[in-house]
Amino acid sequence: MKVAIASGKGGTGKTTVAVNLALSLGGVHLLDCDVEEPNCNLFLGLELEKLEYVTCQVPEIDPEKCTLCGKCADFCRYNALAALPSRVLVFPALCHGCGGCGLVCTEGAVREKPGILGILESARSDSSLEFSRGVLNVGEAAATPLIRALQRHIDNSRPAIIDSPPGVACPVLAVIGAADYCVLVTESTPFGFHDFRLALEAVKALKVPFGVVLNRDGLGDSRVEEFCGAKGIPILLRIPDDRRIAQLYSEGIPFVEEMPEWKEKFAGMFSAIRAIMESGEGTE
Numbered sequence: 250m251k252v253a254i255a256s257g258k259g260g261t262g263k264t265t266v267a268v269n270l271a272l273s274l275g276g277v278h279l280l281d282c283d284v285e286e287p288n289c290n291l292f293l294g295l296e297l298e299k300l301e302y303v304t305c306q307v308p309e310i311d312p313e314k315c316t317l318c319g320k321c322a323d324f325c326r327y328n329a330l331a332a333l334p335s336r337v338l339v340f341p342a343l344c345h346g347c348g349g350c351g352l353v354c355t356e357g358a359v360r361e362k363p364g365i366l367g368i369l370e371s372a373r374s375d376s377s378l379e380f381s382r383g384v385l386n387v388g389e390a391a392a393t394p395l396i397r398a399l400q401r402h403i404d405n406s407r408p409a410i411i412d413s414p415p416g417v418a419c420p421v422l423a424v425i426g427a428a429d430y431c432v433l434v435t436e437s438t439p440f441g442f443h444d445f446r447l448a449l450e451a452v453k454a455l456k457v458p459f460g461v462v463l464n465r466d467g468l469g470d471s472r473v474e475e476f477c478g479a480k481g482i483p484i485l486l487r488i489p490d491d492r493r494i495a496q497l498y499s500e501g502i503p504f505v506e507e508m509p510e511w512k513e514k515f516a517g518m519f520s521a522i523r524a525i526m527e528s529g530e531g532t533e
């Protein structure tokens with residue numbers, strides 16, 4: 250079972266939920282797919298080993314063959330090519346490796362060469378937690394190919410808990426779309442509610458069953474709770490706005506390690522997810 254932990258915006262507690270859930274269950278595979286800012290290991294402190302470098306094919310223009318027609322730059326939706334009067338400029342960090350520029354070039358002037366997107370790393374903890382993460386090179390825009398490469402390392406013999414990137418762009422959709430269930434982490438504040446609704450639309454469009462974790466419960470108002478109640482969306486867990494939890498977070502300590510009663514609550518949440526999936530409910 251693959252459970253994605255997502256949120257409409259950063260800073261809502263997505264990584265906190267993913268790490269504490271994984272530690273509470275033990276024996277799972279935790280994947281940090283937030284490749285632009287992989288923070289899970291700040292809380293785990295594991296010695297990581299390289300799995301592989303991930304590359305994507307980026308274009309190289311042959312000036313001998315190029316007629317400067319500009320078709321390749323017109324085609325590229327990622328602005329990775331600029332056709333100047335004297336040459337075509339390539340911006341490898343913006344290239345998504347789709348290969349389209351090579352297809353539209355009728356002169357055969359586009360060659361491909363591998364560019365390094367980032368690295369995949371993994372580790373195993375004493376408590377048999379398996380952990381893997383992707384780290385996107387600074388300045389690279391193409392997070393999705395790195396995420397897809399990391400997903401190919403999912404250990405299917407155990408449950409996978411996947412910390413997704415924040416927001417609702419392509420990298421998030423790649424994570425949620427490949428999951429069996431999505432936990433949306435939010436706060437009941439005006440900003441939190443706004444971004445939660447964006448994330449909700451994305452999850453519904455992907456037809457992935459979902460539930461909600463209310464983080465910093467008690468802060469803000471009851472708008473998320475009322476909305477979920479009206480729509481029949483399950484609230485799986487409430488994590489209170491608690492000084493001790495905040496302090497442990499600031500020290501890089503997963504709060505289930507110091508407040509073990511929470512392990513049971515996270516394990517209960519996972520059982521509830523299993524029950525929802527077995528019943529075939531969970532989507533509107």
Ligand code: SF4
Pocket residue numbers: 310314315316317318319320321322332337353354355356357358359
């Ligand atoms: S499509 Fe081919 S010929 Fe035209 S500008 Fe691009 S590389 Fe040059």
Ligand code: SF4
Pocket residue numbers: 306307308324325326327328329330343344345346347348349350351
């Ligand atoms: S491979 Fe695709 S993304 Fe990269 S430069 Fe060519 S058209 Fe743009």
